[in-house]
Amino acid sequence: MKYCPHCATPLNDTLIEGEIRSACAGHDCGFIHFNNPTPVVAMIVELEGGVVMAHNVSWPEKFYSIITGFLEAGEDPLECAKRETLEELNLHAQTAELLGVYGFPQQNQVIIAYHIQAHGEIKLNEELDDYKIIPPEKLKGWNMGTGLAINDWLAKRAKP
Structure with missing residues (x-):
């Protein structure tokens, strides 16, 4: 500005x-x-067989991540998570659970992360050009942004 x-x-x-x-x-x-940071909603979208990791058309070739989207004015974060799951993957959320809130200063964002159990057939929207289904035992997060949500979800799954 x-x-x-x-x-x-x-x-x-x-x-x-x-x-x-x-x-x-x-x-x-x-x-x-x-x-002020921009609110972003991130979803660990789980289907039978694993977690959807997608490639955005504007990202480097080998980088895949969980699904994300911007929170609209007046929109509830949970509803945003369900909407983005449907818009980006054509999947319907069966259950949704808040995982946590994560600062992402590198992008001036605050990430509100959910775990979504979904069903349906994946059809990517124009923002995405590829996806992979990763079994949870092979999934690895990273130490910033959405990777922190993945790490927390994996740690939660590992607890008896």
């Missing part, structure tokens, strides 16, 4: 409460752009 959305004055870097923020230089405006 380069200009104030209220008065169109250029924004300047300004020290506010110990943080550098983009703020309106207009004397009467007072707009401050806080650049």
